[in-house]
Amino acid sequence: MTAALTFAAVSYRFTGNPTPALHRVSLSIDPGRRIAVLGRNGAGKSTLLLLAAGILRPQEGQIRLGDTPISYSRSGLRHLRRHVGLVMQSPDEQLFSASVWQDISFGPLNLGLSPAEARRAVHEAAALCDVSDLLDRPTHALSGGQKARVALAGVLAMRPQYLLVDEATSGLDRWARRQIVQVFDRLAAQGKTVVLATHDLALARRWADLVIVLDAGSVAAVGTPARVFADETLRHLIAPAEDWHDDW
């Protein structure tokens, strides 16, 4: 059984910004869940994911994997990376190698896997993300949906138990969005924890089993999509009324 990822009264403020991006956030991300993190622009969704992945470090409070606080030493972060993978908002920020193969293999090789193990991990992740036929392609020649799935494969090749994804479906057409959601379904079926920070309300409603609502850096609610979406006050915190259409 994998350990929960727990935030205990975590605060973070960006340099030069007087308002904290997150303020005393406490929550537990339990293994095997499908979680959507919702909230308006600037609510703190990306900051939450960056902290969970160890890219930002709390200025107050603590983040734990199981009972163990995250260690920000080089080896501590390497350990965290084996458990928690983050896919950033724009695949272009994540893809930096010349070919898809190089890009997906970077993570596992960097973690110290042998070339043979890394090769296995690349094939496994590529199959999971439906990009096996793209492995020889240059990354710059991919479509938006392909880039998104290659970026996902690059993180999954490190075989994290937790997959955190920032705005997985933004800018994708309906077909590309379906394909990426299928990958999340496969991961969930494998018992992995998937955490999506998203403005895609239809995705949250149909796909998530738990919704975390952030409002101005604080947790406004944690609950099932049915409960959260039935609450007028929470709906208002998540998005303006005109965004509540279902374009699944």
Ligand SMILES: Nc1ncnc2c1ncn2[C@@H]1O[C@H](COP(=O)(O)OP(=O)(O)OP(=O)(O)O)[C@@H](O)[C@H]1O
């Ligand atoms: N690099 C930065 N420097 C200063 N302030 C920042 C920085 N990044 C984020 N912030 C601020 O931190 C707060 C939380 O931002 P964050 O990006 O986490 O929100 P978000 O919910 O992900 O928003 P969005 O939906 O627009 O992506 C906002 O007030 C934002 O302006």
